[in-house]
Amino acid sequence: MDLSTTYLGLKLKNPLVASASPLSRSLDSMRHLEDAGVSAIVMYSIFEEQLTHEAEALEHYKSYGTDSFAEALSYFPDTGEYNLGPEEHLKLLSKASKELGIPVIGSLNGITDGGWIDYAKQMEEAGAAALELNVYYIATDPSMDSQAVEQRYTEILRHVKRAVRIPVAVKLSPFFSSLAHTAQRLAADGADGLVLFNRFYQPDIDLDELDVKPGVGLSDSYDNRLPMRWIGILHGRVKASLAATSGIHTHEDMLKLLMVGADVTMMCSALLMHGPQHAAKVLHDLEKWMQEHEYVSVEQMKGSLSHKSVADPSAYERANYMKALNRFKLLV
C-alpha cells in the first residue's frame, strides 16, 4: 500500500498533515504527532501583529507610571535584553526541523510587508521545509473593493516568494467573489500550494453581558464540505498543490478530500479533541479502507471524484443546490 503523496514538492509518507495548532507549541507534542504517523507538521503561526502588540504593550506597561512619583520612579526591574521578536518561535522551529524526521512547515500571519519578508526569511533559515502564508484578513471596510482584497494576497505572496527559496503555500479564505480565479492568480504568482480553507472563528453573542464574544469552536466533519467542493472544482485547473483543511476528523473525511483532489489533508480539531494518537487510528483506518476497497495508492484516488473527473460536474455547481431543494420537497 502506497500512502505517499507529494505536497509543495515535498515527498510525504502519507497525506495526513497536522495543521497549525497549539500541539506544535512544544517539541514534545510535535514528537507525539510524528510518532502517531503524521507526514508533516505545520507549526503554529507567527502573528506579526501579536508580536508587535506584545512588544508595544510590554514597553507601555513597563514604563507606565514611571518618573511621576519620587518614591517609585519605576515599577519594574531592568532585566536586560528582552525577547520581543519571534526568537522563541524560531528556536522551536529550528529544533523541530533538526530533530524530527518529517518536514516542518512554517506558518506566518503578518500585517506589514516588512514582517512577512523578515519572518519568512528567518523561518527559512531556521529550517522550515516550506511556508504557509496565513492571510487571515477580514475586509470590513466597505470602500475596499474585491480587487484590492485579492491584490493584498498576491502582493504578500510575491514579496515572500522573492525572499525565500523554499515552497510557499497560501492559506485562503473561502470568501472571494471568484475563488477559482483568485486561486489561479495566486498559482500564477508563484504559490506552490493552496490551503483550503482558513476557518474564521465566528463571534458569538453573550446574552447575559450583551456583548460580542470571540468564539473559538472546534470543527466537525461537516465543515469539510466547503473545502471538498472547492478542491473538487480546482483540482487539475490550478498549478499548485491543494491541501484540505477544516473538518478532517476521520479516514472517511480524508478519503473524500483526497478523491476530490487534495494532495494532503490537514487535521487540527480532531487531534486537539482526541490527542496526537488519533492520527495513528485514522491512518490505520485509511489503510484498512483502501485495502478493503482495493486501492493501491493514494495517488490513484487523488482527484478521482473531482469536478472534471465526475460524470455530472453540476453536482459541484448551482444545480446541486436546486437538486437538494427538490429532494427536500419530496421528503416533505
Next chain:
Amino acid sequence: MSDASASPTERKKVTIDGNEAAAYVAHKLNEVIAIYPITPSSNMGEWADEWSAQGRKNLWGTVPTVVEMQSEGGAAGAVHGALQAGALSCTFTASQGLLLMIPNMFKIAGELTPTVFHIAARTVATHALSIFGDHSDVMSTRATGWAMLSSNSVQEVMDMACIAQAATLEARVPFIHFFDGFRTSHEVMKIEQLSDGDLRAMIDDELVRKHRERALSPEHPVIRGTAQNPDVFFQAREAANTYYTAVPGIVEKAMQKFAKQVGREYKLFQYIGAPDAERVIVMMGSGVETAEETVEALMANGEKVGLLKVRLYRPFSLTHFLTALPTTTRSIAVLDRTKEYGSSGEPLYLDVVNAILESFNAGTLPLKSIPKIIGGRYGLSSKEFTPAMVKAVFDEQKKPAAKNHFTVGIDDDVTHTSLPVDAAFSVEKPDVVRAIFYGLGADGTVSANKNSIKIIGEDTPNYAQGYFVYDSKKSGSTTVSHLRFGPRPIRSIYLIDRASFVACHQWFFLEKFDVLRAAAPGGTFLLNSLYGPDKVWDQLPRIIQKQIVDKKLKLYVIDAYDVARKTGMGGRINTIMQTCFFAISGVLPKDEAIAAIKNSIKKTYGRKGEHVVQQNYKAVDQTLENLFEVNVPATVSSTIEMPPVVSPKAPEFVRKVTAPIIGGDGDALPVSAIPADGTFPTGTSQWEKRNIAMEIPVWESEICIQCNKCALVCPHAAIRVKVYDPQALSGAPATYKSMDYKGIEYKGMKYTVQVAPEDCTGCGLCVEVCPAKSKKEAKVKAINMKPQPPIRETERANFEFFLGLADVDRRTVKVDTVKGSQFLRPLFEFSGACSGCGETPYVKLVSQLFGDRALVANATGCSSIYGGNLPTTPWATDVNGRGPAWSNSLFEDNAEFGLGMRVTADKLMEMARELVARMKPEIGAELADALLTASQADEAGIYEQRTRVAQLKQKLAAVKSPDASRLHSIADNLVKRSVWIMGGDGWAYDIGYGGLDHVLASGKNVNILVLDTEVYSNTGGQMSKSTPRSAVAKFAAAGKPTAKKDLSMMAMMYNNVYVARVAMGSNDAQTVRAFIEAEAYDGPSIIIAYSHCIAHGIDMARGMTNQKLAVETGYWPLFRYNPALIAEGKNPFKLDSKAPKGALADFASLETRFNVLMKSNPDRAKELMKLAEADIQTRWALYEQFAQEEAPAPHAPATTNEPR
C-alpha cells in the same frame, strides 16, 4: 545605566545618579548584599539585584549574592552573619531603616568587623514622615562606633564608596558612607567611573584574606558574642581604642593612594578658600558644593572667607581638623543638616566647639586667637540651600553679636532663629545653560530630560546635571526638571531660580502656577500650545504676558499633541518637546543636536523594530517644521487672571496654610503658620480641585439600574449616589439629573448618581463595572466617559447641589449590601492615589461603614502617602463633624500601634462605665442603665447611644465634682469605637508580621485590613513575601522562585481570628459582607484584600476585570472564616468562590509582572508558571477540605478579661 564592560584601566565618563554610583562600587567590592527597600536608597538595592540577576561579576569574578530581607533590621542581621562567616558584605538604607540597623551596628562595630553601609541620608520621621534628605538618620548612629564618611556629590559617592571599603578592611572599623538623600542620591551627573584597575589598586587582597581568617569556621572555631560581667566589660570597651585612633590615618592613607591612582585628592577635612580666611564655614553633605561655589564668588570680591569640608566625621580627628583650618580663622560657623531638640547644639557644632576648646586648653590650638563659633541648621528635609543662604551665614559672622543656634532657609517668626537672606544674590555663571521643564508625570518629560542629560553628558565635553522635583500625588502629578549644562563640573546643588530656558509642556499649568517665576531676563520660553504663533498671545494669562514683556523673553510655541497625533506617536510628546529644547536652547549646534537625538532614538527603540524608530524620526522632523517663534508684542494686554488656589469658602487654615502649599509657595510659610505637633485638620482634599481627568463619567439615568457598583469601585469617591426627598430638588441646577428610586425601601424618593468633575481622575473603573447597557446600542452604558472641559462648570454646580442634599439616615440603610453601603457618605475622598487604584475602594468602604466612629492606624506605604501626605489629605468628616481619626506611626509597628488604640478605647470605655455606675444617683438610674446595657450592634443602636451620651454630657455639665469632670472628658468612649489597622503587604507579610501576629494572638477586637498588592508598591514594586511565584518584581528580577505566603491560613490557624480573603472586582457582595462581619466580630479580624496595582503593569481601567479573572482561575480564592459560627454549630469556613476555571495564564497573561519573564527568560517563566499552577491546585484542595469539614467543637473565646 552604566556599562560594566569597561576595560580594567580605562575610566569611562558616565551620566548617573548617586545611588547608582554607590551601588556600582558596592556591587564590585562585595560578595553578599542584603537589601530592603526604603526611599531614597531603594535604587541601590535594585541596581545590585538587577546586576546580579544579569550575571554581572564583582572584582574577583563572582556574581554577588543579593538577598532581600523582611526589614532593615533583618538586612543588618544578615550582613552581620555574612561578615561573621567571612564574606565581604554590605547593605544600603536610609532614615527609619538605618535606625532599625542600629542594634546590629553596635555589634558589628563591637566585634571590629569591616563593612560599609551606604546611606542615602534621609529625614527621620518625627511630627511627620518625610522622604527627603537631611542628616538626622546618620546622626542617630553616632554612638554605634562606626566610622562615618560623607560624600558631597555624585562623583564623590563613587570615590568615597571605594575609599571607605579600602579603609574599613584595614581599620576593621565598620563604615557608614553617607550622602544626601535625593539631592545626591537622585541627582544625575556626568562623572568619571572608577575602573576595575582603580578598584584593584585600592583593595588589598591580603586584608580580605585576613577578614576571612577572622571568620567563624568549624576548622578553627572561636566564640564571639559572649555575655560579659562588670569585671571585664569595661576593659573590653577600652581595648578597641587603638583601632579607632588608627582610623583617621588609615583613611588619609587610602585617600592618598586614591589620589595617586585616580588623580582626585581628598582630605579628612578639606579646606578651600582664602588662605588668610577670617570667616570659615564648617559643614558636610551636598550643601558643601554650594558653599564652595559661593566662597569662590565671595573671594573674587575680596572677601576673606573659607570652607572646611568634613569628610571623615567619625572618628573626629581633632588634629586633622585643626591643621586644616587657616591659622587666620577668627570666626567659625558650623552648619548642621539636622535638629536635636534639647541639646546645647547640633552634633557637628558641638564637635567643633569641643575641638577648639580642648586644643585651646591643651595649648595646641594652632590659630592666632580663639575663634568665635556659631552653629546653625539648614536644609532639613531637602529644604533648599542656596548661595544666598551661604552668604547670609558669612554675613552673620561679620556681626559683633552674631546669632548662635540660627536657622537659614526659613522664616522663623516664633523663636527668631532665622538669618535674613538676600534672595537677589546669585553666583550662577553665564556660560551655564539652565533649563526648567514643567511636565506631567505621564507625559514623559522627566524621561526625555534624563535622555537629554545623557546625550549631552556622554556625547559632548560638557558637564551635565539633572535634578527632578515631583509632587506628592500618585495620579496626575506634576514634575519639574532642573537641568544645567556647562563647560565645568557643576557645583550648583540647588534648584534653578534664574533659568535661561523654561519649557511648559502642558497648557493648563499656566492657570495653576507661575511657570515664569524663575525665568531669567533675556531667556527663552517654550510652550506646548494648542494655539499657534498668531493666536497664542491673546490666550496667555496676564502674569505670563507681563513676565515675557518685562524680562524680554523669547517665546516659542508648538502644538506637540498635534504633531504627536500626526506622526503616530499617540499622546507621547516627550521626543517632540526634547527636540524643541535642542532646537532652540543652543546647548548644542542644531544639526549636531538633532543627529544626537536620532542616535539616541535608535539606541532606545532599535530593538522594538524599525517602524518605531522611523516613527520617532518622523516626529523629530515634524517638530522642527511645527516649532514657531512668536512675535511678542511690546505691551501686556491680557485680562486673564490666575484663579485662586482654593475656594474662598475654604476654612481659614486651608486658605492660609494649605493653599500656599498647593500653589508651590510652601517655602515662604513662616514657622508660626505650621502646627508644632504635626496635627492637621482632616477633610482638606475637597479644596484642592485638581482637574486632572481628560474625561469623566457621565450618568445616563434612563439606562441606570441603581446598583451603586460605580460608587463602590470608585477609588477617589468621585462618583456618588444619594436618595432624597423629591422636594429637595427645588432650586436644582437645570442640568442636574435625578430619577425615581426603584426599590421599595425608599419608595417615593429620588435617586441621583453624581460625579465630582474636578476630583475625578478619569480612571474609568466605574464604567468598566457598570452592568447596565442601552437596549438600543450596547456600547452605551448607564455611565460613559465624556470629555471633562465642556461639562466642568455645569457638573461642578451639580456636584455642589448634590453635596447640599441631606445624607440618608444611616439607621435606614441596609449596610451589609453593596447598594446600601454606597448610600453612606464616603469619609475618604479625592486622595492622591494612582488613577484606578485597587486599594482605595476598600479604604473608602471602611470610611463609609464605620468612619464616624473609627480610629485608623495606618502603616507607612502607599496608603499612608495617599492618606496623609501634604498638602491635602483625604480623610474627611460627616455633617456632624465626625469621621475617621487617622494616624501613621511607622512601617514596622502598625499592628502594635493600632492595638494601643484598641486597648485605650477599651480602657476609656471601661473607665467611663465605672464612672457611670458610680454616678448613677447624679445621672439618673434610667439613663445610666441604658448607657451601660446599650447593644450598639447596629446603626440604630449606635445612634441611640450617641443620643444618651449627649444627654449624659448635658447632665454632667451641671454637676461640679471631679468624677463628673472626668466622666465628661471620656464620655464619648461609651460609643463603640471601631479600630482599623491598615497597610500593605510589605507591612503585613514582612516588616510588620511579627507585630501583626502578636496582635492577632491578642484576642483584642481590632480589624486589620491588608491592602494586598503583592509588592511594595509605594517604593516602586519590590518583592514581598506576598509576591506570587513567577511574578517579576524588583528584587526578583528573575521571577520570584517561591510561592506566596498564605497569610490567611496562618491567621486562621489561631481559630479565634476572623479571616476573609476578598476581591471587590470579583464578588463585591462578599467584600461588603466580610467588612461588616469582621467589624462585628468581637475579637481580632483580618481582611486580606486583593488590590490591583500600577506595579502589576496592567491596564488600570480594567483592574476589576483582572480581579475577576484572578478569582475565576483560582489565583485568588475567596473565603470567610468566622469563628462566631462555631457557637452556632456551623462550619466557620465558607469558600466564596468556585473551583479554578481555565488556566492561570488566562489571568497572568493580562499582567506585565508575569509576561515580562516570558520575554526575558521564557524557559524559567514556563517552569515557574507550572509550579505556580500547582500552587493554585494545592491551595484549592486545602480550602475545599476546610469548606467540607464538619463544624469543630466550640473553643475558648478570643480572649477573656484580665483577672483583677
